[in-house]
Amino acid sequence: MNVSNWFCCYQGKESKTLFSSGQKIKRFEPNQYYFNALRDNPMSSSINKQLLNLNLSGNLAPEIGNLSHLQILDFMWNKINGTIPKEIGNIKTLKLLLLNGNELTGDLPEELGHLPVLDRIQIDENHITGSIPLSFANLNSTRHFQLDNNNFSGNSIPESYGNMPKLLKLSLRNCNLQGPIPDFSRISHLTYLDLSFNQLNESIPTNKLSDNITTMLEGNPVCLNNNSLVQFCGPEGDNNKNGGSIVVCPSQGCPPPYEYNVDCFCAAPLVVHYRLKSPGFSDFHAYVREFESFLTNGLTIHTNQLFIEHFAWEEGRLRMNLKVFPEYIGNGSFHMFSTSEVSRIGDLFRQWDIPDNELFGPYELLDFILLDLYRDVIIPSSSSGISKGALVGIILGAIVCAVTLSAIVSILILRVRLRDYRALSRRRNESRIMIKVDGVRSFDYKEMALATNNFSESAQIGEGGYGKVYKGHLPDGTVVAIKRAQDGSLQGEREFLTEIELLSRLHHRNLVSLIGYCDEEGEQMLVYEYMPNGTLRDHLSAYSKEPLSFSLRLKIALGSAKGLLYLHTEANPPIFHRDVKASNILLDSRYTAKVADFGLSRLAPVPDTEGNVPGHVSTVVKGTPGYLDPEYFLTRNLTDKSDVYSLGVVLLELLTGRPPIFHGENIIRQVNMAYNSGGISLVVDKRIESYPTECAEKFLALALKCCKDTPDERPKMSEVARELEYICSMLPESDTKGHDYVITSDSSGTIFSSEPSSSVIKTPFISGDVSGSDLVSGSIPTIKPR
Secondary structure, eight states: OOOTTOOEEEEOSSOOOOEETTEEOOOOOTTSEEEEOOOOOGGGGGOEEEOTTSOOEEOOOGGGGGOTTOOEEEOOSSEEEEOOOGGGGGOTTOOEEEOOSSEEEEOOOGGGGGOTTOOEEEOOSSEEOSOOOGGGGGOTTOOEEEOOSOOOOSOBOOGGGGGOTTOOEEEOTTSOOBSOOOOOTTOTTOOEEEOOSSBOOSOOOGGGSOTTSEEEOTTSGGGTTOGGGGGGSOOOGGGOTTSSOOOOOOTTOOOTTOEEOTTSOEEOOEEEEEEESSOSOSOGGGGHHHHHHHHHHHHTOOGGGEEEEEEEEETTEEEEEEEEOOOOOSSSSEEOOOHHHHHHHHHHHHTTOSOOBTTTBOEEEEEEEOOHHHHOOOOOOOOOSSOHHHHHHHHHHHHHHHHHHHHHHHHHHHHHHHHHHHHHHHHHHHHHHHTOOTTSEEEOHHHHHHHTTTTOGGGEEEEOSSEEEEEEEOTTSOEEEEEEEOGGGOOOHHHHHHHHHHHHTOOOTTBOOEEEEEEETTEEEEEEEOOTTOBHHHHHSTTOSSOOOHHHHHHHHHHHHHHHHHHHHTSSSOEEOSOOOGGGEEEOTTOOEEEOOOTTOEEOOOOOTTSOOOSOEEOOOOSOTTTSOHHHHHHOEEOHHHHHHHHHHHHHHHHHOOOSEETTEEHHHHHHHHHHHHOGGGTSOTTOOOOOHHHHHHHHHHHHHHTOSSGGGSOOHHHHHHHHHHHHHTSOGGGGTTTTOEEEEETTEEEEEOSOGGGOOOSOBOOSOOTTOOSSSSOOOOBOOO
């Protein structure tokens, strides 16, 4: 198998020798990671090496410089030691060099200053010594330059660093630097300069420090007894015990509801309650500035418009209160956002249009609060040739006449409507009694409010297109998830109850169970069983604290397939899900997969009067980019194979740990390229400690077959479930312990079941036409869908 196109990372328990172009590459000792730069090939032009926060150790081999088409080299937050190979300077296509948070030592190679397209260099949080290279001033494409918390040899910042044309951020915090500060006023785009906690002691002309640059000089000798630099030498957010940034502004304050923003002018902020669901760090202080840069870039605002008022950790999630301020426009005492800007920023938060970041992970919007100032409608004044007194008289007279007439008409209308409303209420009450749904509970509004502490923010666990989701506690101790419909999702009463009746008939261990509903006081809520282990997407994040094992990933894949198979074949009427994705697969306390969110589901076609069943349903395209069946997207013809395609993408996520679209690259194309180039070891998530190669190969083959462009080339959901059972049956018995796995046998062959041994159903489920399937060689085990 050809492995010459890829940059590889291996973890071994024995010493190994790796080869490249026929030559031996550096060999590492047991329990270290091996970094192997293999022969250059045009295929590598699309390769991004991102192996961050994986506890990697060992040295970087010089042969890494052979990858002349590499664009991203990301080994952040590992335990890599030794020096940085000067050969990295040979990778002229490199755009991101991210080596922060390791144990690197020695000098920075001068050769790194000869990378023509390098956009970001981060080598902070290491043990680098020596001098800051003069050659770095030649990085004409670099926008982010960060070397914080290293121990350079007391040299000064080169004056030529003031000529880097595209620099946006320069951070040399706590680097043992001395001497003067260069003139950075020539860099027109520079917005952030952090030189704090060094030994800078020479006089700094204030004209070299532009007001448009956020400048931090705290902790330098130059700040002592220098009143002209007080605005740059003040305390920062790290000193705030509550977690928010500290701002020192004039004492007179701003009139409510205005308040000082980061730059101490009076403005009316937007208040945002925001939560990171799976951040890749445990100490936010070290990442405050990077988060501010990430979020403000996503909102297309300046960093000085964002203020982190407070943050706190909640069971591995980071909750924060943010204030977003309008931009200073240089006139007037008070500043507000325009109506269009309020809408734009709100939509970015509500519609999840801020791209995910591998370091900060997925987020959820808890609340977006508008001050009354933004809700008020201000009517502009007008003028004419009529005197002010006459104009006032005319307006008052018109108002009195209009109010009198309106009052008479309103009383008449109200009497008629009150009579009709009483009659309608009687009919509605009668209707509620008649349409009582069996199998689910009908809750009143007071019960829902009590369960969620009156829908408090602390009870909110998510928000989607349907509305907000709350964690609730019923009086009997049952923990539930309550989906509360927002205004745009409300249905008519009969339509809502019809959907409840349909959902109440769906019972399967791999579907999230509906417990009840509430249709009262203008509210519509669905009450589901609570899934304590969250979504599959959360566990596949690079920052999940406990990566899923290979056997557990197979269990989740099989459970998901069985849940969808039930919807396709046993639900009455059958249902196509239409939005299968990792975030719609929930995990209970035993990591049993449960398919969720049928809000976008569509009933499958039913037989016509002559018994013919159409092959598809025509529908408006709904779903999530990266998971959408291309045939469905183009033709709007929804079939069971559309769900098969989406499940195939989920299977690839389970195997690789990557989302369907990552840095603009499609997971299906990337997996195909990797597998064709170097085999299964280049595809499987590096956080999986061990796995049977044959099982992984078959799992990958199944996933790719599900993702074929043409529906006819994809297997049926029944075939997918059978193949997954077959793959699971191949697992060593030791791999299935601890996950409620049971291996049983019947006349059809070996069966893998995710059921506890006490509840294995012996009656085989016989599906439709599965003859001729090439998914499994040999006998095909029967499916146990429940």
